[in-house]
Amino acid sequence: MGFLRRVWRLISANGGIYSWLTLIAILALYPLLTPSGAALLTATQLFMLITVSSNWNLIGGMTGYVDFGHAVFFGIGAYLMGILVTVVPDYILFSPQLGFWQALPLAGLGAMVFALLIGVPTLRLKGPYFSIAMLGTFVAMREIIRLLKPFTGGGEGLDLPPVLNRTRDYYFMLIFMGVVVALMWWIRRSEFGHSLLAIREDEVGAEMRGIDTTRHKIIAFMIAAFFTGVAGAFWAFQNTYIDPDVVFIEQRTVEMVMSSMLGGLGTVWGPPLGAFILYMLQDLVWANFYNLHLFILGVLLIFIVLFVPEGIIGTLGDRSSTSLGRLLSRGFNRGERTMEERA
Amino acid sequence: MNTASPYLLEGHKITKRFGGLTAVHQVDLAIRPGEIVGLIGPNGSGKTTLFNCLSRLLPIDEGKVIFKGKDITRRKPFQVARMGMSRTFQVIRVYRKMTVLENMLISRQWRGEGLLQMLRPSHPDTERRAHELLDFLMLGHLKHELAGRLSGGQRRLLEIGMALMPDPDLLLLDEATSGVNPTLIETIKDRIRALNREQGKAFLLVEHNIEFIADMCERVYVLNFGELLAEGDPQSIMNNEAVIEAYFGA
Numbered sequence: 030m031g032f033l034r035r036v037w038r039l040i041s042a043n044g045g046i047y048s049w050l051t052l053i054a055i056l057a058l059y060p061l062l063t064p065s066g067a068a069l070l071t072a073t074q075l076f077m078l079i080t081v082s083s084n085w086n087l088i089g090g091m092t093g094y095v096d097f098g099h100a101v102f103f104g105i106g107a108y109l110m111g112i113l114v115t116v117v118p119d120y121i122l123f124s125p126q127l128g129f130w131q132a133l134p135l136a137g138l139g140a141m142v143f144a145l146l147i148g149v150p151t152l153r154l155k156g157p158y159f160s161i162a163m164l165g166t167f168v169a170m171r172e173i174i175r176l177l178k179p180f181t182g183g184g185e186g187l188d189l190p191p192v193l194n195r196t197r198d199y200y201f202m203l204i205f206m207g208v209v210v211a212l213m214w215w216i217r218r219s220e221f222g223h224s225l226l227a228i229r230e231d232e233v234g235a236e237m238r239g240i241d242t243t244r245h246k247i248i249a250f251m252i253a254a255f256f257t258g259v260a261g262a263f264w265a266f267q268n269t270y271i272d273p274d275v276v277f278i279e280q281r282t283v284e285m286v287m288s289s290m291l292g293g294l295g296t297v298w299g300p301p302l303g304a305f306i307l308y309m310l311q312d313l314v315w316a317n318f319y320n321l322h323l324f325i326l327g328v329l330l331i332f333i334v335l336f337v338p339e340g341i342i343g344t345l346g347d348r349s350s351t352s353l354g355r356l357l358s359r360g361f362n363r364g365e366r367t368m369e370e371r372a
Numbered sequence: 373m374n375t376a377s378p379y380l381l382e383g384h385k386i387t388k389r390f391g392g393l394t395a396v397h398q399v400d401l402a403i404r405p406g407e408i409v410g411l412i413g414p415n416g417s418g419k420t421t422l423f424n425c426l427s428r429l430l431p432i433d434e435g436k437v438i439f440k441g442k443d444i445t446r447r448k449p450f451q452v453a454r455m456g457m458s459r460t461f462q463v464i465r466v467y468r469k470m471t472v473l474e475n476m477l478i479s480r481q482w483r484g485e486g487l488l489q490m491l492r493p494s495h496p497d498t499e500r501r502a503h504e505l506l507d508f509l510m511l512g513h514l515k516h517e518l519a520g521r522l523s524g525g526q527r528r529l530l531e532i533g534m535a536l537m538p539d540p541d542l543l544l545l546d547e548a549t550s551g552v553n554p555t556l557i558e559t560i561k562d563r564i565r566a567l568n569r570e571q572g573k574a575f576l577l578v579e580h581n582i583e584f585i586a587d588m589c590e591r592v593y594v595l596n597f598g599e600l601l602a603e604g605d606p607q608s609i610m611n612n613e614a615v616i617e618a619y620f621g622a
C-alpha cells in the first residue's frame with residue numbers, strides 16, 4: 030500500500046506533468062508502434078470503457094444517483110447513428126443518409142433530450158428506487174426498439190456503411206476519452222462539482238443552502254447521457270451492424286458500475302483506473318477460462334463490495350469517494366433523519 | 373420589500389399534520405427586520421416542524437408564509453434560501469467528509485446559474501467571505517480540518533457560518549446551543565448579538581435553554597401541543613401561568 034500511495038502521489042503531484050506527457054506521447058504514437066489491428070481495437074475498446082465509465086460516474090458517483098440502466102443512452106446513441114446514416118432504405122422508413130460527423134452530435138443530443146425527459150420523473154426517486162427505474166427504462170427501450178421495426182429494423186437490425194479504419198477509430202476514441210476525462214476533472218473542481226457532491230452527501234441540506242438540486246441533477250444526467258450517446262453512436266459506426274441484442278446488453282452498465290466502484294466512485298481518476306484493471310482482467314479471463322468469465326467477474330464484484338468498498342483511489346484517501354452501499358441506502362435513511370429530528 | 377407590511381416574515385394560521393397528528397395548528401407569528409425572537413415549548417410541541425414549514429422544507433396543509441412581502445408558501449426551499457432566509461438544523465447537517473472551508477463554499481451567494489457560470493471554480497469573493505466568517509466565528513484555525521472531526525459545538529458554529537454565507541436577513545436557528553459547552557454557548561450568544569447589532573440581521577431562535585432565551589430575545593412565542601400558548605416579552609412569559617403549567621405542571 031505504501032508503494033502504491035507513493036506512485037499515486039507522483040502521478041497526482043504537479044511534478045507528475047512529465048508522467049502525463051510521457052503517457053500522452055506513448056498513446057499518440059501507439060498505432061505507429063504496433064502493426065496489429067487487433068491491438069488497436071483492444072485499446073479503442075478500453076478507451077470506450079473509460080469514457081462511458083467516467084460519464085456513469087458523473088451521475089452515479091459524484092451526484093449519487095446510481096444508474097443501473099445507463100446503457101440506454103449508449104443504445105439510443107447507437108440507434109440514432111444507425112438510422113441517420115443507413116444507406117439501404119429497403120426496410121427503413123426514414124433515413125436521411127447523413128455522414129458520420131453529422132450524425133455523431135445528433136446522436137448525442139438525442140440521448141441528452143431523452144435524459145431530460147426520463148430524468149424529470151426518475152431523479153425525484155431516491156437510492157434503489159432510481160436505480161430500478163433506470164433498469165426498467167433500459168429494458169423497456171430495448172423492446173421499443175424491437176417493435177419500431179420500420180425505423181430500427183426490429184430484431185433484424187441495421188447495417189451501417191462498412192468503413193474499416195482502425196487507426197482512425199483509435200485516434201477518435203483517444204481524443205474523445207481525453208475530452209471527457211478532462212471535463213470530469215474540471216467539473217470536480219468547479220462550483221457545479223462541489224454542489225453535486227453536496228447533493229450526494231445530503232440532498233436536503235444542499236437544497237436548504239440554496240442549491241437548485243433538481244436542476245443540478247438534471248444537468249449532470251444530461252451531460253452524462255450526451256457523451257454516452259456519442260460513444261454509442263461511435264460504437265455503432267465502428268461495428269457496422271446493430272440489433273437490439275448486441276446494443277442493449279446489461280453488461281455494458283455492469284462494466285461502467287464496476288469500473289467506477291473498483292477505481293473509486295465519485296473520484297475523477299477512479300473510473301479510468303478501474304476500467305483499465307477491469308479490461309486487463311477480462312482479457313486474461315477471456316483468454317484462459319472463457320467459460321468462467323462471468324463467474325469471475327461476479328466474484329470480483331463481491332470482493333470489491335466486501336473489501337474495498339470505496340475503490341482503490343478512495344482507499345488511498347481521495348475524499349470525494351463513496352461506496353455503493355451508502356448510495357443505495359439513501360432512500361431508506363431519509364425517513365430516519367426526520368425521525369431523529371423529532372427529538 | 374413590501375412597504376405595506378412592517379414584517380420581514382409572517383406566518384398566517386400555519387397548520388401541519390402528519391397523518392392523524394396535528395403537529396402545528398393555526399399558528400400565527402411575525403418577525404420584524406432586525407428583531408431577535410424566541411420560540412420555546414416542551415419537547416414535541418412542534419417547534420422544529422414550524423421551522424420546517426417556514427423554511428419550506430415541509431409543505432404546509434393550511435395557512436401561508438410571507439417573506440419580505442412575498443407569498444412563499446409554494447416556493448421551493450432553495451428559492452427561499454436565496455431570498456435571504458437561512459436556517460440551521462436541530463440534527464446537525466454539516467458535510468463530514470468535507471473540510472470546514474469546503475462546507476462554507478457549498479453555501480454561497482448565488483450570482484446566476486448559467487452552466488458556464490457554474491463550471492467555474494469558487495469565486496474569490498466567495499472564498500474571501502468564507503475566510504472572514506470563519507474568523508468571525510473563531511473557526512479560522514480549523515479551516516482545513518474535516519467537519520466530521522469537529523466537536524459538537526464547533527459544528528453548530530460551522531452551521532451558523534454556512535447559514536451566514538449568503539448574507540441572509542433572517543436566520544432560523546434550531547437548538548443552536550444543545551450539546552454545546554458553556555464557553556462556546558457564550559461565543560454563540562456574543563456572535564448573534566454582534567450580527568444583530570452591526571448588520572441588523574433578524575433571528576428566530578428555538579431553544580431548550582430558557583436562560584438563553586431570556587437573555588437574548590425581545591419577544592418570545594410559546595408552543596404547546598402544536599398551538600400557540602402565549603406571546604410576549606421574556607419577563608411576562610416567565611411569569612405566565614399557562615406557560616409554567618405547560619413546562620412544569622401536571
Ligand SMILES: Nc1ncnc2c1ncn2[C@@H]1O[C@H](COP(=O)(O)OP(=O)(O)O)[C@@H](O)[C@H]1O
Pocket residue numbers: 367368370371372390393395413414415416417418419420421422
Ligand atoms: N416527519 C414526521 N413524521 C411524523 N411525525 C412527526 C414528524 N416530525 C415531527 N413529528 C411529530 O410532530 C410533533 C412535533 O415535533 P417537533 O416539531 O420535532 O417538536 P419539537 O421540535 O418542538 O420538539 C411530535 O409529536 C413529533 O413526533
Ligand SMILES: [Mg+2]
Pocket residue numbers: 370371372419420421462
Ligand atoms: Mg425540535
